[in-house]
Amino acid sequence: MPTLLDVTDFGVLPGHDIDAAPGVRAVLGAACAVDGPVVLRFPPGEYHLWPEGAQRRELYVSNTVGDDPRHRVKTIAVLAEAADDLVIAGEGARLVLHGLQTTFAVVDSRRVRVEGLEFDFAVPTVVDATVVDAGVEAGRPFRVIRVPEATLFSVEGASIRWHGETLGSGEVAWEGRDALEYTQIHDPSGRWTRRGPNPLFEGVRSIRPVGEHEIRIDYDQGGEPADLGLVYEMRLTTRDHPGALVLDSSEVTLSGLRFRYLHGFGVVAQTSRDVTVEGCEFQTPPGSGRYTAGFADFVQFSGCSGRAVVSDCLFDGPHDDPINVHGTYLRVTGQPDRRTLELEYPHPETAGFPQFSPGEQVEVVDRGTLQPIATATVEQVRQPSGSAHDLPLRTIVVTVDAELPDDLTGWTAVENVTRTPAVHIARNVFRNVPTRGVLVTTRRPVVIEDNRFERTGMAGIYVSCDADEWWESGPVRDLTIRGNEFVEPGGPAIFLDPRNTRSDPGRAVHSGVVVTDNRFVLDGVPALDAKSTRGIRFRNNGIVRHGRSTPDVVLRSCSDVGVELDGAEPNDPQ
Template sequence: MALAALTISAGAFATDRIIEVPAPTPGADMTGTIRQVLNDAGAVKNSKVTVVFQPGAVYNISRSAATALVRHVSNTTTRGENPDPTKHFGLWLHGMKNVTVDGRGATLLTHGEMTAIGIDSCTNVTITNLNIDAADPSVPEMRVVSRTDSTLTTSVVPPSRYSINSQGKLYWEGNGWQFTGGIAQLWGNGYTLRCASPMDRYRYASTDSRGNLVWHYDAGQAPECAPGMVYQMRHSIRNEVATFINRSERVTLSDMNYLFLGNFGIVAQMSSDITYDRVRCLPDPASGRTCAGFADFMQVSGCRDKVKITRCDFAGAHDDPINIHGTHLKVVKCEGNTVDVRFMHGQTRGFENYLPGDEIAVTDPHSLLRGARAKVKSIRQLSDTDYRLTLDRSLEEAINALGGDAVIDNISANPEVEITYNTFTLTPTRGILLTTSGKTVIAHNTFIKIPMASILIADDARSWFESGPVCDVTIRNNRFIDCASPVILIAPENDKDLGPVHSGIRITDNDFIFNTPGPQKPVLIEAHGTKDLKINGNRSNIPSGLNIKN
């Protein structure tokens, strides 16, 4: 394999080096070639390294040739859904420092369900100028051609593939995957909304003389839709992610085009100083596709220091474009200076949620108020859900005061957050879901036709177990266009009111625009369980209201 290493300049490092990825052979699987280049880059010491792809080239990468490693990822799958948590990494960066991967406009085209990029235990890594797409996106699409009360005629959007067996049962297919049934969304009229799947009640499927896919139902059972609308369908197993950033620091993704994110989004977990700049999560407009993501676009779990998301575009998700949170673990045993804790939501488990030196707090899962604190000295894994923490002092008294019904919040894993100059649209859920105690600024963003709260500040310890309270949030100079009511929702999930959960929230100088107002006056801001809430300078083009319950 020919690799070019060029000396660029001298500076803080001995040399700066460039290593080229060879031009792809048409139709060939380039996974192994890219792996070797990254291994060579990782072997370079005391030097900054830039790995460059050939400008505009398309590199096929496959699940079958990927680096297969067991990695547990927050908010993905239960044991029952996915007994094997192995991820299949196309680009695998492990233990690297001071590395830039410059795609120069190249495309990684995935084949099979896989994780396109993995960044694990790395420091000062940048991925830039790279496109991510799928040869077989695991969210097939079909456009409605016509409908009767017993038939639905559709045109399948390439590259979606399917087969129909002798009984007329349809299976959506890709490289190494197949499903029938599942979850559906309907795109049209400027919205993407969850809906009943057209695969729920059909009797059989067939093709007509024009190559259209025709679904046959009992009389009156064809789903309600209109010509031109697009069904997006998927199974529910988040067995891979688009990009996984794990236990790394100073990681930047910039000028990236994620044309499809399967089967979850960009996940930063237990990492610090994360920057996403000009990351576009959008379907390729030339492809005819309307969906860019299997679930969330950006999930930030248990991170610290600072998370910056700026100048990004989000359209075509199947869940929240941005979700930033920590994780409450339930106390199952406490003796002296040791506490045994457990991941409670089935889709999150298997990774250490703490680092030595982290400050933790005993939290009442019903009031969500933090109590006594301690620092973690060591962590021992007992199972994929249970961990034993050795602390610098006992929390036994505080836990017993709650009758043993307590959770632990990792105070140290609450990053500062900056979300600025982004655009959000065509999602079935919220725009931003956020729970962090770090200083947060959400400013100069545009939200278009978001069907739930555009911004939700939550906190819970009995459902998703996503922590924690906010204490310094500024929401300013954003534009909300035809978004659902309430547009901004502050709603901690406490069922016992012993005092406010959130504090220090300022909502100022935002524009709320309703081009097609409904019959009821929209609620711009709804809040409860919050103190020191300041609202001023906001504008709306129609009469609107607030719903504040402190």
Template sequence: MKKIILLVLLTTALNFSLMAQSNVKIYKLSAYGIKPNSGKNTTPLLTSLLKEIKSKTSDLDKVIIQFEKGRYDFYPEGAIKREYYISNHDQDNPKIVGIEIEKFNNITLIGKGTDLMFHGRMLPLALIESSNVKIKDLSIDFEKPQITQVKIISNDTTAGNIVFETAPWVKYKLKDSTFYNTGEGWEMQPTSGIAFENGTKHIIFNSGDIRVGTKSVSEVSPGKIKAYHWKNKKLISGTVIAMRSWHRPAPGIFVHKGKNISFENVKVHYAEGMGLLAQLTENIYMDGFGVCLRGKNDPRYFTTQADATHFSGCKGEIISKNGLYEGMMDDAINIHGTYLKITKKLDDHTVIANYMHEQSYGFDWGNIQDTVQFIQSKTMELWNAKNTIAAIKPILRNSTDPIKEFKIEFTKALDPVIDPSKQDIGIENLSWTPSVVFTGNTIRNNRARGALFSTPKPTLVANNLFDHTSGCAILLCGDSNGWYETGSCRDITIRDNKFVNALTSMYQFTSAIISIYPEIPDLTNQKKYFHSGIRILNNQFDTFDQPILYAKSVDGLVFTGNKIQTNKEYPAFHSNKKRFLFERVIGVDFSDNKVDGKPIEML
């Protein structure tokens, strides 16, 4: 007992000693001439101050940077340029960075309701190789979004022409009878669009991605454009359209190789890529994070160009609670790793493996001692035997090339059947897979899907509202053939959520409100099962159509205590006419479910 007491006293003394050596350094930006509502370019001033702070800070110091409430403008002039390879984004470089927090430990940015307004094409906030970072009470937006918002004034479906009116903030020009949205140092021709109901901001029923009339146009009057070859009977007068391209150069917030990253009451109102993209990061906490409009009176109908939040190759835990995700052009959250494809087997311990998707390469994939497993791409069957990385090295033709290929040596000899000359084989890094808590969030009025989860670690999806997600509300996927996004879910609970009129349009993998849809090219010859341990409990489904649950290649599926309430708000249209459609599913527990108050059987 005396030894234990002595150890506690020594530990306490050491902790106090470390605390005494550390300092809390508070930097009020107004004291350094960085003041709100000035209209001045904050970019070079804050960049210079961060560099100065870094030079005076030790790893034991805690840094607090305080904004005053108000608007701060960030312009590309004076910004740093960085070569970042960002998962699931366009790999064009360099990126123009507004605020870079690089290799900081223990730093907090406090906004006090600060509005960070960016100009041109920028990556607003980059958190690079930093730990114990907290971002609090601020918002990110752009003065001139690349998405063009217009309203339909008239639609002559017989003649095949439409007159639309640009939103007041939109600047444009006509060149060779083609409409171009113009901004600060950029211009673009929109090629696609999402149509919203005027007022409700729901996406127009059964519309999906629409063609927009930006060719063969003329100006009727300032702000009013006539498109002569645009025919779509669903676009009634008053319909609001977010016209866009498919480019996604940079997210609003980029986190790379971080640890213990926290966002509290942070909002992203627009980004030309995703709202938040984190890769190779351990432990991410979001409370009150939003990719959202500026309230009910915001004249915009859209937020980000792609996903609201996206996590690639992360580990530890990802917690998202009390968030609001609306108006984005893709999913609210997507969590996955990346399969490498084995292209060559050098010997029984060593392979060459590649990144395969054009938007995912250029960053590390694994470390020595990471645990991996192998998958047959056509059947998506895993080999039971796992292995460990003994050595991993990027293969570069030139020193400036981005990472696309690795030479990987494993501690144990590979099974002879792992042979890329005979079949396509993927590798998954199991060490970089997170547990997930996604609770108390609202997802509404967005394109494509609600939430995507692809991790074998425990995942809880609870007490969320999925309101008019135009595709499926929840997707459990996995794909070693196209997107190369890992992996199988082994322990996921989806409970106490409310789903309101999901699945109003068709997108990829949207076979039901909850769609368990791994991409399996050869399901017929699959012998094992991809997903397992899926529990769907006590949820409320308000729906106008049939499909509730689609499941493919699952061993162990519980669907109990769920209530389905039907309505007539839209006509049924989905090609899947079954409430529950299963393909290669075993171990099903289906009980105590009701439709309109009456018990329902699975089939």
């Protein structure tokens, strides 16, 4: 029988404004110290967690702030570390975070399940400003914007200062002015979200509050604003924390969680094995006037292995991609001898964590063609630890078991092909997404089935592979896309787009892609746009078109293609 622990036994009481962080820290420490299975329970109710009493760890996380020393220490509200056979259960429990924090982290653990909890922030770090009135008075245009009750601000002359809470140190958690650094636009009635310009603070004459949560902005000149009802979602751009983290762990399940807001970079599973996200809801609280549930991505798997599963989830209102599965290419910067490579993290937002272990297989690729040059097995490696800055954070030196070709410096990259997961993404709903629904680059089997993609700003499913910009590896070898519904995507519904600069149909980057039994509702975009892919099978798909006409399938430098289009031919510009 498992050991049962209750947070209330450690002085954590629901329904109180007092800081629950010290008690949560104590009960998690006790749970992780038990030898044997543990169930840790949060009774129903609301709990407030402030950063002063939270755990802190120096951690380096993919796609966040890289090795920026200002943000190396992460504040974590709920930390399970070195735990085995742990269940954290909290159906009906709502955890409200204050300041800037990671909601929870599972680090160096095995067989952990987190279920039933709801996570939110007292003051979200995105400002959702809805235009509730607009017109022209005395020859000058004006808007009235409404912000949610949770948003804090002050009007200072002809400017607005947005800010977080005042912490125990006396400092505010965060602050910025006017349009902040990034905006996307949401239409609640049309149920779409797009990246775009922010006109709210252009040519401002005056700003004044006209209600507790409403602000009037008058302009020097211009016509009547035509954006009544639209929501401008504004934020800063520094991803200083992962929203949640599964790090160096295995057999971790996140089940029935409700993420009302995630600051930073979503739920990141990094260098972990067999991670499942099931029945989770990524959506703001109903009736809150908020529309943004995530500062960036919702779920990301980086350098994982085993199986990555995402099923039966609702993804509504991110500021980037809901699901992204990838590895990381490292640039070859030196070659001391035929068996040793000097490598570096080239992208400023990804660095500081280990990439290799002895016995794992690596592949060297040509960055221009993304074609493999050589494979070998790691024998020795000198690399960052992922949890400290006592070693260089951007460079890795790896020694392999076989001689490699000469002169690999500069034009090649290396991927760890052992740390690549099989993927199953099923029965999810994607809505109010400004970007792509699913990004996936892994050579192991991938099945994406029975999902609904509603008006994504770009492709519904995007398959890249890139050793030049984001450095997200690698090729797909076995990808099945079946039984999905794509409703009015802003780009190709399915986009196979490796970022190779030199293509040869005889040497494709991707292969083994089956697209079958899907339904496409399209306006001016193809159902499938594929580049440098071998072995595409496109069959038994239903396509409904309205608006602009375009080819159903576009192929570029592809080979061995089988496309069934009810008598129509795919378009191949090459």
